[in-house]
Amino acid sequence: MNGEPEFLLIDKSAIREILTLSLVLETTEAALRKTSTGMARQQIRRTLELAGAAGSCLSLMYAVLDDRPLFGAKVLSVFPENFAHGLSSHRGGVFLFEKENGRPVALIDGGELTAWRTAAASAVATRALSRSESSTLTVLGYGEQARRHVAAIADVRPIRAINVWGRDFEKAQRFAEELSVSFEVKAHREARDAVREADIICTTTSSEKPVLYGDWLPPGAHVNAVGASVASCRELDLECVRKAQIWVDYLPMALAAAGELLEAIKSGLIGADHIRGEVGEVLAGAKPGRSGDGQITLFRSLGVPAQDIELANLVYTSALHAGLGTSIDFRL
Structure with a gap:
């Protein structure tokens, strides 16, 4: 439809192929600067408390960066006691959209991005x-x-x-x-x-x-x-x-x-x-x-939501260039 490219799923293994610590430090510093200079438009985290250990919740964070082509939101479940069972405490994804027409372009492992940033x-x-x-x-x-x-x-x-x-x-x-x-x-x-x-x-x-x-x-x-x-x-x-x-x-x-x-x-x-x-x-x-x-x-x-979206822009662009991630037909 309309020649739009397909939607990209980017999992933990692809993220680890793309990111290095020096690259994440550079990207994180940029996001923190933009947060304080007004280049990042964002709101505070929205949480819905869940039953269980203190801190268990559904978390929503979203942002748009003036100088990046993609905006989006991160949705995570946070279960602090998961670590004791060998599971990640933060599980979910970052949903990215392009600015021109609002097309969804990717879903990225949010737990892995959160761990890095x-x-x-x-x-x-x-x-x-x-x-x-x-x-x-x-x-x-x-x-x-x-x-x-x-x-x-x-x-x-x-x-x-x-x-x-x-x-x-x-x-x-x-x-x-x-x-x-x-x-x-x-x-x-x-x-x-x-x-x-x-x-x-x-x-x-x-x-x-x-x-x-x-x-x-x-x-x-x-x-x-x-x-x-x-x-x-x-x-x-x-x-x-x-x-x-x-x-x-x-x-x-x-x-x-x-x-x-x-x-x-x-x-x-x-x-x-x-x-x-x-x-x-x-x-x-x-x-x-x-x-x-x-x-x-x-x-x-x-x-900071800007950190997630800044890093997600980098991961998406790098995945496209490297042929990483899984492309699916998800033309909303």
């Missing part, structure tokens, strides 16, 4: 906000995002030593053993001990209650908090919020879904202006980032 956003923020000589990384959690964060952070900082903590010490030990091929790694029974000498801390859990406390934070540390994506879950206590210079990926999202920030503002512990701004503003040179080696910086990540 979440860790990449933390790495981009780490490069912008942490001390350049940071060499000791602490990871709270041992799931897929913990693994991705180790690789991404080690790409932007000279990481030599890694400390690991998780609620199941045996699983934390196994994770540490995996990492020990490339790093000096130690698993800890207590999260506080894992944090004690950290330059960079990544929280990658699905915890309802804090796993990181402000009293533990060493001077000069940088924190990436990524695990809590709905307001009912929080990985940080209020002292973390009070002590840190806070940067977010997308301010409207943070003020709607970052539970510990909302609680701190509601209680009067901080004002909304305690949040320094979006990390894209630092990347664009509109605001300064870290201003002293002793300061504690925090990147509160909730995910």
Whole structure:
């Protein structure tokens, strides 16, 4: 019909053939800049809570980028307990449309894109906000995002030593053993001990209650908090919020879904202006980032629709050129 090309299904294996960490870091940085400069038009994540563990939900995110040919939406089911059963916690897809006539052009594995871009956003923020000589990384959690964060952070900082903590010490030990091929790694029974000498801390859990406390934070540390994506879950206590210079990926999202920030503002512990701004503003040179080696910086990540759509544009174009993905007749 009308000579329109067919619809492309792009699965996890095709995405892994296309993407490299350096490419994802570049794309993620571009999306964060566009978020803060107005080149990305988007709204906050829409969620429908589901029965089950805290954080279980249906999630919808959508965006259009002024300089990209495709716009779209990501729809995911989020089931935090899936990891314990050997399943991905984020499952769904990114649905892409072309701008000229609104034709649907692709469905891309959304869980795989989310896994790439979440860790990449933390790495981009780490490069912008942490001390350049940071060499000791602490990871709270041992799931897929913990693994991705180790690789991404080690790409932007000279990481030599890694400390690991998780609620199941045996699983934390196994994770540490995996990492020990490339790093000096130690698993800890207590999260506080894992944090004690950290330059960079990544929280990658699905915890309802804090796993990181402000009293533990060493001077000069940088924190990436990524695990809590709905307001009912929080990985940080209020002292973390009070002590840190806070940067977010997308301010409207943070003020709607970052539970510990909302609680701190509601209680009067901080004002909304305690949040320094979006990390894209630092990347664009509109605001300064870290201003002293002793300061504690925090990147509160909730995910930005622009990141998904920026990355999906790249994956779709690359798949077309490389002959990857499965073409189907889906001419709506």
